[in-house]
Amino acid sequence: MYYETLSQNELAREFEEVKKQYEAFKSKGISLDMSRGKPGPEQLDISNDIFGAVTAEDIKSASGVDCRNYGGLDGIEELKPIFAEILGVDKSLVIVGGNSSLNMMFDTIAQAMTHGMGEKPWAAQGEIKFICPCPGYDRHFAICEHFGIKMINVACNENGPDMAHVEELVKDPTVKGMWCVPKYSNPQGIVYSDETVKRIAALKPAASDFRVFWDNAYAIHNLTEPDAKLLSIQKLCEENGNSNLVIQFTSTSKITFPGAGVAAQAAGPEDIVRLKKRMTVQTIGPDKLNQLRHARVFKTVDDVVAHMKKHAQILRPKFEIVLKNLEANLGGLGIAHWTKPNGGYFISLDLLPGFAKRTHALCKEAGLVMTGAGATYPYSKDPEDKNLRIAPSYPSVQELDMASKLLCISVKYAILEKLINQ
């Protein structure tokens, strides 16, 4: 670490300088937010064709169903091949749902709790556990916490979760599941390597009701060309005699409208039957009109991929300005490292252990909201207090310029005040 090479006097001078910069930001009375993986308004505008996509004159799906009325439990037919291709599965394994893939994940776990996945209900099996690659997505962890599922941290490197650790953990029959965001992960933006995907597909868990929850939220959300390739987990599972190992999820929330997109899930043949059986009791069907709007705008996956290029054009400069400021201000100091994602919605920033909470507080004090320190870990407890998630999608480039500079200054401030007071 650079600061270790400085004398106490030099450190004091450095801190004074950083403090001055920090106070200058603070005095501006700014109000910035890099906390939410939320598309910005310009991104939403590129999907405005959705609004006129279905009119009163044209309310039937390709199979002739009046989409205004009841029916169609697993979604309209024309969307299935599109989601099937995105998820790398046969379209018979796809359920097209409402506006929230998170809701589908929650419901699937709720079903496993009360009705099991081919075995006794999870809730009737005493303590059960989930493997949580981390840093990860706080809402996955919140579902586990809600249902009292014990979470086990597994480190995630640039190739995905530490598979040796995962392979060891699944020998425990009380381990029932594993969260994965396999492509442009939240928050690291990494893509699971071919080897990682193959090893997951080949898992032989002790529990036959173990499931991998494969949240492919950023399946086609690349920032740079070419798009990273992720192996089809379902096909590999089938080759390994593991047809029902993985349940996949995705949505158009970050393709069209976050609040009014279309979500989908895919699962093995037995699980699909199980899921649909619950759905016959749970609902009369999804909003087919909104599905139809999407089907009208996107005839094929190619249409979706073309659409994603427009998102990338808007998002790329936002990531670039943040990464540029991180490099310019924290590069080479040995006090932080961060991911440089080629897709997704986040940058993961690792500080020296013990500095995430303080940095977060300093940002907040100066008017910058960051995702809560610890949020990227189960139970919101970052064991080393070092990870911060940066979400550059919503603010403007100008705001991000200021916000990321303030973040860097806050990082330095947190470390220097500690060194000074040692």
Next chain:
Amino acid sequence: MYYETLSQNELAREFEEVKKQYEAFKSKGISLDMSRGKPGPEQLDISNDIFGAVTAEDIKSASGVDCRNYGGLDGIEELKPIFAEILGVDKSLVIVGGNSSLNMMFDTIAQAMTHGMGEKPWAAQGEIKFICPCPGYDRHFAICEHFGIKMINVACNENGPDMAHVEELVKDPTVKGMWCVPKYSNPQGIVYSDETVKRIAALKPAASDFRVFWDNAYAIHNLTEPDAKLLSIQKLCEENGNSNLVIQFTSTSKITFPGAGVAAQAAGPEDIVRLKKRMTVQTIGPDKLNQLRHARVFKTVDDVVAHMKKHAQILRPKFEIVLKNLEANLGGLGIAHWTKPNGGYFISLDLLPGFAKRTHALCKEAGLVMTGAGATYPYSKDPEDKNLRIAPSYPSVQELDMASKLLCISVKYAILEKLINQ
């Protein structure tokens, strides 16, 4: 019964005549369906303003929220007073959701199973029971069956459920809930009397986690003027110190579009906190754009009520032709009686005990699909095999004319063949 006054010879002649009529229908090769409480296409057309109600230029809710984006867990503000008025509650007790009130009911019961309603999870309390006024709605019963909740039949007369029976049953602490369709009930079309509503609101169940599931699906769905008045259950509950006794549900499924309407639920102050807490984990929010479409078309409850008159105009002749044919063909014979609803979607037909399944089969054989015999009872078991549900909303008046005549002939056929063979 009229047939009891006839000699065997007369019965045989009567049966020959009915058989001839039945065969004549059968030979027509008709295909009719009176099974589904599904609005017809003309009804859907009157809500086509929904399509243009929100455009790209006008995507903000009254409180300035971009409805395309994430957020807003309990729905947009402008819809809350409308649902609050329909359900007779303060708007702070309303959650505006997705397209399915059935889904909200399922989720609420799922939550009670895994997390309880202020007590231990229902699933951790051994056998629990629900009071099921019947005939009733098959999908309510299906939810109980799905979760292994034992159902107890309670008779429902023209004033609502047999309250003496209900008051007795709630003394059992394993009785955790009760289904109610208080207005224009499914399938009887009855409206709970003031006394019934007052007695429900005054219940003192042994179980503090007992809840009334008040499915007010047909709250403003009258066929005739004036609309029947239903007392506000929530206000009465509050007067009785029972603020958290009732959870209400409704939707615009039969106001605008069945598959793409807006559902809402209301509950007492403690339950609302409980429900919203689960929702923070379950979803990022409902489809606010579809809510906004509804808010644009309906500014006030009066707009909704005016809209319902158009539905009534379409539905009234459909109910009338069925009731006319029932009266003309079965009236005065003492072999059947039926309800004459002033609203809702159904007519309940009670035959002599033992004839519902056979009548249903005869209808089917001649090309008329009716709701399954037994479907209006828990476990699809009509203890007397006497009830059939008639759903006149979807077919045309002409189709209903034919279908209801065929139904009457099938009723007579079933009874006469039995009498002949005795």
